[in-house]
Amino acid sequence: MVATPHIAVRDLRLAYGPKEVLRGVSFEVRRNEIFGIIGPAQSGKTSLLRCLNRTIEFSSAARVAGAILVDGQDVRKMADVHELRRRIGMVAPLPVGLPLSIYDNVAFAPRCAGLTRKAELDALVERCLRQAALWDEVKDHLDCLGTRLSGGQQQRLTIARALSPQPEILCLDEFSIAIDPVTTMRIEEALKELKRELTIILVTNLVQQARRLATRTMFLWNGEVVEINANEVFFSDHPASRKTYEYVNGRFG
């Protein structure tokens, strides 16, 4: 029995004006796996994620072609783009604490979606903060301003916020570049737990991070897919492509 992939991207092309950024990218992500995407800077990784949750539409020069299917449905044809963004959570590289209280930071998305009952919101806020490994540190200071937290705490707050609309998919875009190693480790532990409930796409420039966390990894270079493979093959001495070996071992990048 072939399982329907959770996400299927078919021949995705993206151009900003005359400059092509993604040239025919295709891959599949299965349910409840951590799918890693690695590649040097400017290879189109962030743009790829922005196509997934359609925030690419905020760039007026961007032109997208190809199909992105979530559970068989093309996201570009979905009427309610806000519902899509609730189903696909996104964590940006730089930690952002909204200038609201911690509670309001996490309750923001559910409230926008229509959830208003305090008991449900309280439970949801606690659950998300626990999943993001932040609850113990802030549970007595929930009305403290989100912007006053440290960088590592703000990134975990961002993850809690991304989890608050109860998404099916979580995308993380180089989440660790602006935070300390200890917090990075705690978030990685949290991701391993989250894998049981969500499908996770992990874009990272830290090759070893993909090796630690992902089940399968994709190497994106210059807007093209070089290789997609299970980690055992991808990070071995004989991956499918020579370029993969060279990148993983630091010969270029």
Added chain:
Amino acid sequence: MKTPPITPAGAGMQPGATMFAETRLVRRKLFSEALAKWIFFGMAAAMVVPLLCLVAYLLARAMPSLSLNFLLDPPLHNMTQGGVWPALVGTVYLVVIGLSISVPVGVMAAVYLNEYARENWFHRAITMAVINLAGVPSIVHALFGLGAFVYAARFGYSVLSAALTLAIMTMPVVITSTREALASVPHGFREACWNVGATRWQTIKAVVLPNSISGMLTGVILEVSRTAGETAPIMFTGAVFFKAVERGDLFPYHLTDQCMALSMHLYVLATQVPGVKESLPFATAVVLLGVVLLVNAALIGLRVYLRSRKRW
């Protein structure tokens, strides 16, 4: 020479000179620096001094007439005596009604320009229109109010026509200050909100607007004094020479009535009423200045408080 000289070898300096000696060149530089500083200070002071003298002189000449009765009484005896109550109330009406039209519309226009509109020729055209609207002379606003509200819209000479004219006059500044305030909210906040499925308006309501209020207040502060002080736009659209109002009456005007206003009243007393008691126009000027400065001070205080609670 107080300290032993340290002469770098071959530096070509005078024997016995140090790097930090007060040579003639250095003394000349320091002198021109001090001179420049004092000249520029003098120029700045040239603005402060007239202001202080002005206020002091006005107060001195106004003293004989200033009293609580002056504020509460209507003008008496063909305006040669009495107080300024109807004009005071009229000015308050015009400021409140005028700002309650121009502030919401101006804020919404700024929200559109900064949050919704794309950067293209249309956006540029609107920005140009705002700049030009800001530069239109007040008398042309008066002509516009006359042609559009008094005649074309058939509102006639009324508080409504005058307030609408004032609203259009003050809108550009509200738009510009609000825009700057909105633009100062970091873009990262908006992206974080969009990423969790909030709509544009939900983002604006939750994050952008609450953090732009101090900038909006700046626009309001600038415009309160203009609304209270402008004469030409109301002279031909709804302000009137005299209107019978009772002492201390808080709601003497309907929207369709004509009204008195402090600015108009001052102009009339200064130029068109013969035999007026000397200190009366000075007292009117002091009341007008007082109203303007008081409201300014209150709003500035509010803005300082809001800025101290900066959230990022």
Added chain:
Amino acid sequence: MDPQPSVSPAPPRRPARPAWATCGETALEWLIRLSGVSAILFVLAIFFFVFREAAPVLLSKNFRLAEFLFSPAWYPTSVSHVRYGILALVVGTACVSGLAVLLAVPFSLGAAIFVSEFCGRRLKEVLKAVIELLAAIPSVVWGFVGLTVTSKLVQQLTGAPVGVNILNGGVILALMVVPIITSISEDALKAVPDTYREAALALGATRWQIVHRVLLPAAKNGLLAAALLGVGRAVGETMAVLMTTGHAVQIPHSILDSVRTMTANIAAELGEAPEHSEHYRVLFLTGVLLFLITFVVNLTADLVVRGIRKK
């Protein structure tokens, strides 16, 4: 490794936004779009309504456009020979505004340089507060001061027959435009990157040298724009000049002559001109001319400022 079987977790309870919230938001967004366009609508409306009242006079037999623009003979109420020539008014506007800007620019620039480069923090707050205060004084109060106070001073100091003249109006108008020119000049100076100052300091320049060799050339576009905006303000001022320059519609021969500006003329005569009469319409036409002049001045100032941003 075998591929994971597709185990979809139980779909979480998804709350929905009430329909009225979505509709309300759409309506609000349309209101916002409409407000955004309103600025253009208002500018067009101003031009339209003022021109509408003025237009019929263009076809009248008493009116000739060339005479309007270039003749100094302004006799709108004459019984025998009605003439509408605004040249004297235009010259009056030019003289008073010109004097005002000439007086204001050096002081404003000096004050802006002082506040931006030489000032301590405490004094800066005080000076900026004073400038804001100066800007807040209503024009009619300035006019009143000009009428009662400075006109007497002018009379005493220069022995002129009347105290209300170009000099008096120019001084008062200068005090009115100083805040605008100062604050925009200060913004222009602040916009010059600190790296320029630091580079000059590293070469041993004094602050004065930095100002006149580095900052003034670098900020000259912004300073020019500030001066232009001051000109626009001066040209457009009505009440203060009405009360301080006198009532003579004549081409002046000296700074101590009374004149009348275009703005003051409209304010003074509109109340007496019968509604929708020829005189009334010519006054509206003067308004159209004023609108066009300030439009051009503001457009130029904006292009000058945009010129800096492009660099």
